[in-house]
Amino acid sequence: MASTACFIIVSRNDNPIYEAEVGSAVKKEEAAHQHQFILHAALDIVQDIAWNTNAMFLKAVDRFNDLVVSVYVTAGHTRFMLLHDSRNDDGIKSFFQEVHELYIKILFNPLYLPGSRIMSSQFDTKVRALARKYL
Amino acid sequence: MVDPASSFLGKMLLEEITPVVMVLRTPLVEEACLKNGLTFVQMLQPFCVFNNIDVPVRTVSDQPYRLHKFKLRLFYASDIKQPNVEAAEEHLKEVVTRAAEKDLSDLSSDPPQLDDLLAMNSESLPLWFKIFNKELIRTLSFSEHEAFDHPVACLLVVSSKDELPINKFVDLFNTNQLPSLLNDGVMDPKILKHYLLIHDNQDGSSEKATNVLTEMRSTFGMNDCRLLCINSAKDGSEERIGSLWTPYKTDTSPSQDLGCLLNVNDVSEIKDLMQDLSSKHIIPHMEQKIRVLNQQVSATRKGFRNQIKNLWWRKGKEDTPDAPNGPMYTFSSIESQIRVLGDYAFMLRDYELALSSCRLLSTDYKIDKSWKRYAGVQEMMALTYFMLDQSRKEAENCMENAFSTYLKIGSTGQRNATRCGLWWVEMLKAKEQYKEAAGVYFRISSEEPSLHAAVMLEQASFCYLFSNPPMLRKYGFHLVLAGNRYYMSDQKKHSIRTYRSALSVYKGNSWSFIKDHVHFHVGKWYAFLGIFDVAVKHMLEILACSHQSVMTQELFLKDFLQNVEKMGKTYEVFRLQLPIINMSSLKVVFEDYRTYASTAAANVRESLWQSLEEDMVHSLPMSRSNWLEPEAKSSKKDKDSNVCVVGEAIKMDIEFKNPLQIPISISGVSLICQLFPRSEVAECELTEKDAHAHPYESASGEKNDAEELRKLTSNWELNSGVSSFALSEVVFSMRGGETTVVQLTVTPKVEGVLKIIGVRWKLSDSVVSYYNFDSDHVKKKNIKGRKKSSQSSSKNLKFVVIKSVPKLEGCIRHLPGKIYAGDTRRLVLELKNQSDISVKNMKMKISHPRFVIPGSLEDLNVEFPSCLEKNSNSEHNDVQPSSSKQPKSSLFSFEDAAIQGGTTFFWPLWLRAAVPGRISLYLSLYYEMENLSSEMKYRIFRIHYDLEVLQSLDLSFQISPCPSKLQEFLVRMDVVNRTSSENLQLHQLSSVGHQWEISPLQPNEAICPLQLLKAGQALSCFFKLKNCRKSSMFEGSISFHSLLQGHDVRLGPQGSDKALFDVSGSALADFHHHERLQQGKSIQGQQGTVDFILISQLPKNRADHGLEGQSDLPQLFSHHSCHHSIASTSPVWWLMNGPRTVHHNFTVSFCEIRLGMAIHNSSKEAISIRMSTLDVTSSDGQLSDVAAAAQDPISSENQGGWHNVSLGNDIKVTSDALGTQFGKSSSDVMAPFVWAASSSTRVELEPMSTTEVPLKICVFAPGTYNLSNYTMHWEVKLLGVPLSAGDRTRQLSGRSPGHPYYITVLQSP
Secondary structure, X not given: OOOOEEEEEEOOOOOEEEEEEOOOXXXXXXXXXXXXXXXXXXXXXXHHHHOOOOOOEEEEEEXXXXXXXXXXXXOOOOEEEEEEOOOOHHHHHHHHHHHHHHHHHHHHOOOOOOOOOOOOHHHHHHHHHXXXXXX | OXXXXXXXXXXXXXXXXXXXXXEEEOHXXXXXXXXXXXXXXXXXXXXXXXOOOOEEEEOOOOOEEEEOOEEOEEEEHHHOOOOOHHHHHHHHHHHHHXXXXXXXXXXXXXXXXXXXXXXXXXXXXXXXXXXXXXXHHHOXXXXXXXXXXXXXXXXXXXXXXXXXHHHHHHHHHHOOOOOHHHHOOOOOOOOEEEEEEEEEHHHOOOHHHHHHHHHHHHHHOOOOEEEEEEOOOOOOOOOOOHHHOHHHOOOOOOOOOOOOOXXXXXXXXXXXXXXXXXXXXXXXXXXXXXXXXXXXXXXHOOHHHHHHHHHHHHHHHOOOOOOOOOOOOOOOOHHHHHHHHHHHHHHOOOHHHHHHHHHHHHHHHHHHOOHHHHHHHHHHHHHHHHHHOOOHHHHHHHHHHHHHHHHHOOHHHHHHHHHHHHHHHHHHHHOOOHHHHHHHHHHHHOOOOHHHHHHHHHHHHHHHHHOOOOOHHHHHHHHHHHHHHHHHOOOHHHHHHHHHHHHHHHOOOOOHHHHHHHHHHHHHHHHHHOOHHHHHHHHHOOOOOOOOOHHHHHHHHHHHHHHHHHHOOOEEEEOOOOOEEEEEEEEEEOOOOEEEOOHHHHOOXXXXXXXXXXXXXXXXXXXXXXXXXXXXXXXXXXXXXEEEEOOOOEEEXXXXXOOOOOOEEEEEEXXXXXXXXXXXXXXXXXXXXXXHHOOOOOOOHHHHHHHHHHHHHHHHHHHHHOOOEEEOOEEEEEOOOOEEEEEEEEEEOOOEEEEEEEEEEEEOOOEEXXXXXXXXXXXXXXXXXXXXXXXXXXXXOEEEEEOOOOOEEEEEEOOOOEEEOOEEEEEEEEEEEOOOOOEXXXXXXXXXXXXXXXXXXHHHOOOOOHHHEOOOOHHHHHHOHHHHOOOOOOEEEOOOOOEOOOOEEEEEEEEEOOOOEEEEEEEEEEEEEOOOOOOOOEEEEXXXXXXXXXXXXXXXXXXXXXXXXXXXXXXXXXXXXXXXXXXXXXXXXXXXXOOEEEEEOOOOOOOOOOOOEOOOOEEEEEEEEEEOOOHHHHOOOOOHHHHHOOEEEEOOOOOOOOOXXXXXXXXXXHHHHHHHHHHOOOOOOXXXXXXXXXXXXXXXXXXXXXXXXXXXXXXXXXEEEEEEEOOOOOOEEEEEEOOOEEEEOOOOOOEEEEEEEEEEEOOOOOEEEEEEEOOOOHHHHHOOOHHHHHHHHHHHHHHOOOOOHHHHHHHHHHHHHHHHHHHHHHHHOOOOEEEOOOOEEEEEEOOOOEEEEEEEEEEOOOEEEEOOOEEEEEEEOOOOOOXXXXXXXXXXXXXXXXXXXXXXXXXXX
């Protein structure tokens, strides 16, 4: 498991709709905004890359010092972004794919408005479990 | 693709990589020049740039070309050394600080807008970046490993005033002042020299100078000597040419008059000097040197043979240990010479040659592991590639190579790496690869101290901005990084500037942590600078940070409050987000004609009240207007806005929510209102119209807010000044995450128009927040343009204040919150009229007449519950006021009662908790004003109470016909005490209605042996019920009153002498009436049902106090059970009469028994009855089968065509029970019998008449027989009268099975 990992889902209009610190390291107060900064900036790169490939998993698109941003773009242009410090492409890919399934289930919910914040605690626990499994 | 030479990098290279001229001068020279405020070098500087000199040059291969632009760099010999590191740092810092000073002016202005940023291009970048970069590069000048900063020529200057000028010239070059480059042997000390004699014209004629010149010429050579006359201007007589120098003099003070003593002649002389120097001396010299060097290089290094040799030779050196800077190369070494060749070629723009020599050199250095030199050569190669505009790829590779090599050698190469990076960046920028450029900037930044890194990062951010498409998020991020570095290096103004620009990117997005970080830091830094208002403005943005940890929230709030404190005044904010106002929960309670007893009443839905008051207000002529009729004029005006009364408070419930997890304290919460007295109303309407005509059309959001705030504050100030209305103030504190509803009131004191504009509160006693209710809708209106919704909502807060009118206040006294079902008690309605004017025409309506009914005024003074007890005076019943009235309508009017001003009015109410559950009681009281001149004719007083009714007694009755007597029934009463703890004392059971008479089964026996019915206990009692109706009753209409008279059975223990309660008494009867309405369908024409009232009491000496400690009041429980069917709906009653036991000697003959069947028609129509007897067929004859008995009535129902289901069910149940009884008793029936005589008898019966039909049976054996195997068919004869609606539900014909009749025949002895 990565010592630092921040997972975030960004809706198609660039708002974060789900955030989770899934790293094993102790969460630091100032890390939260740093992670947001890095991930937010990486959106620019994603924008460049996403339209040049057919793959959903874009691998590592951006880095900041020793932190790497891996991105997975769904068909609806929702972006799953993972900030991590370990290199484990296969694990990250499986993680993204499973989270995608969970996300689709969220979308199935008729009460969920696409693009709104994902408040489901079940989703949260499942994502964290996946993170423990794959990262 | 732009020409590389005209790109920024190209220009920079043409400027920076130019021949250096070393200047050696005597102090007197300097003195002469300083008269102009200039040093010697400064004086010459403007003339070192040649934009149009046109010098012919030849390449090494004799290709002629011309140089058009050229530049010389002049330095004093003392300056030609590696700059001091600390000094350089200081200098750079100064550059940055100066830039910050310049920017301070717009720190307090608005941050840049995103659109403006996007419109920027690379030219509009702040100039100081370029200056900084240049300065940063300059810190590296005169390095050993590069040759382009090595002086090409030396200018020796001596003043004509010097003694022995010739000797001075010699001394100048021989002193130890020469730069280390020359002394250390890095450079060839034999450099081109040029001798210059300066003559100050102020010191007299130039005669002496010319003499010296000739002497010089003879000593140093004809061409290398010159005379320069300066300071020839007469004081102030000639035109100023000082502006020539200003761009070169950085630390100028404006008062100084630059070049004041130089006239045009001087200037042109200087110009000539420099031009000659470059075109006639330096360029030819360089060209010459290139040729010589090239020949040397060719001889030793070029060609296949030399390469092999070189390789061999280098190989040999391989085992030498790595020196940190590689081996030392002197000027005479071939490597240094190649480097000089390359750099000279570059300076003369022979890039091909420069490139080839650099290539040659780089391999050598690489093999030698002289990394710094290798990197320098790589850098040079990259630049030449760039200038050649050939291979972009190659150029970048070389740069990358150089950059990483510099980094590899550690700290000494770091700055070089930076320079290399800057060139690389410029190279990329020239090719518009901004994204890559930004990456390089970022790489540079990680190697530099924080201040430099900050500048680099900021430049990187601009690169992202200029890239196509613009990468705004990267831009923002790098700005923030830069700001952070600026802060670390103590450049707060720069930090603020960068963060502010970053804000434009992050504005309006929902990345909360980013926003908080940026706003918080900007705010903090502004506070450092003492600009508190802006600081607070930024801090405001982050107050509602519910996503942050508690610690951060505390920090934010603390910092915010500190800053506000430092501002020294209360800070006024528009729409502070702390605490949050929940607009959707906003509720206004005001009293126009509707007034409320409590807030609970006010919270009840208006529609509920309206439905309740429908027919009450109906009687009023004014209010009720048909929609078809044109509205009255006065009401139209009022319709726009709400009406309220002077002196009566308008209450507003506002829900505040604390989004933070830390407690906050709120004080001074009050409404902001505007009251236009009547005289100004018209004016106010006018202004309003104006405002609506231009609803903030072009105003931007922010301006709008400021406008609103200004409006609110000015209104508030007005508020505190005037006394036309009174406002309430609330102070409260909220815990983390708490939601509080606050009630604010405004009480108008003058007639006119009152508008509630907003609310104002103080956070922690320092921040005043204004919140306007209206703007939401205004904004909405702008967006959606929906006219209707906005209008209604904005009008909702506008009130027309009218003259004060009386208002009733009051409550119901002694109303408990929780009572047991059946509890009956008397309450008092208390009404107060505080005003001077009396009210009249009071009417009341109650939502649940089953629970509450108004009493009569007499009830007020009598004692409860004894007032309900049976009075010996039977006449009393007849004058019951409530009974004589129509209790059906729930509208109760207080006859002529009027409440005088200032008095209190009491009226009794009866409460009876009918059914368990939660009940909301609504009472509406209508009253009219005594003086009709007031604007309000009537008002309504609304009272609302919630009542929880608990279970007490469960009552059920079972009635079965008495087998022995016609028109008599057995009643079984099952009572269960369902209360949790109360013991109840059963008091009496009454049947209602005169036609029923209830009596104990055994006349002298106590029916209920129990003193108390304990909690959870069940009890069954049996009674006899007799129908004592007389036919005469049908002749007239039955008065309601007589219907209510009933018979009572005392239930208490024997010998109790308590008075019985009168069920036909006022309250109980009325309740019973409502109970009947509730339980049954109609009360008319139901002869076949009976109602019971069970009255019980709580024992008087209860130790434990029950609910709400009201045990001191005697409590009375009445349970009403209505519409108990007496087993049959058939109008026909019959009873078999005959002997029960017959003795007969069967040895003689069979036994004949005569029986009579009494048939009674209880209906109002004539009935035809057919009785058919069924002869016995096997088991059927016994009729002992339970199933048969149960099924029969069902089939009879079906035969009747349609039927009422519920009734049918009743019948089924009862007959089921009957059947069960038969089953038990008929076990001993053994032998059949035969009906004698005809099998069918038909009888016509007049209404209410009885007839007797004779019957006979023959019995053949002794035994007990059940004579129920006959059926009665009956049919109502309608005599041509059409069916009325009520009749339709009745059965018109039917078939009933026979009643069981047991006869026992015994063998007589």
